[in-house]
Amino acid sequence: MNKGGVVILGLFIYIIFTVSFGNTADPVLNVSVNILEPPQHVLRVEISPDNINLGNILPGYNSNYSNITFTNKGDLKAIIYPKLNSNHDDVFNYLEFNTASCSPTSTVWHNISYYLNESNKFLIINKPSTLGGERIDNACIRLRLEDYDNPISPGLKSTQITFLVMSDE
DSSP states (O other): OOHHHHHHHHHHHHHHHHHHOOOOOOOOOOOOOOOOOOOOOOOOOEOOOOOOOOOOOOSSBBOOOOOEEEEEEEOEEEOOOEESSSSSOOOGEHHHHEOOOOTTOSSSOEEGGGGGSSSSSSSEEEOOOOOTOEEEEEEEEEETTOOOOOOOOOOOOOOOOEEEEEEEE
């Protein structure tokens, strides 16, 4: 090999070495976060749907059941209790809720009066895991007239249930 060929080969090896191994710095990731002023805590729960029709029913039977979705959009753990409107038809004393399984054969249906005792919490929904996020939980409602033996006048009956939302934080 002539002297010019050695120089070109050496230059070629130098260029490959420089390109391959010339930048030896480790890659860097810059991370930042904006820590906000702690807010005044917000307790916010939404319910869907806001209107339910349990269908047609006769004494001695149970109504259809309907799903209710509760969404915690606040920044506190929410503890929820159902409260029946004070001016309601006697038939609504037989409303039942299930927070474990929406199955008519489930054994965990509880009468609305069960939740009058604050130690019997209806739902507990933790705060969302991210700022501005939400947590969702579900329950079912039905009217259980299987053992109801009082006379009922026919016709459409309605009432309101208020869901009291509290936090222990």
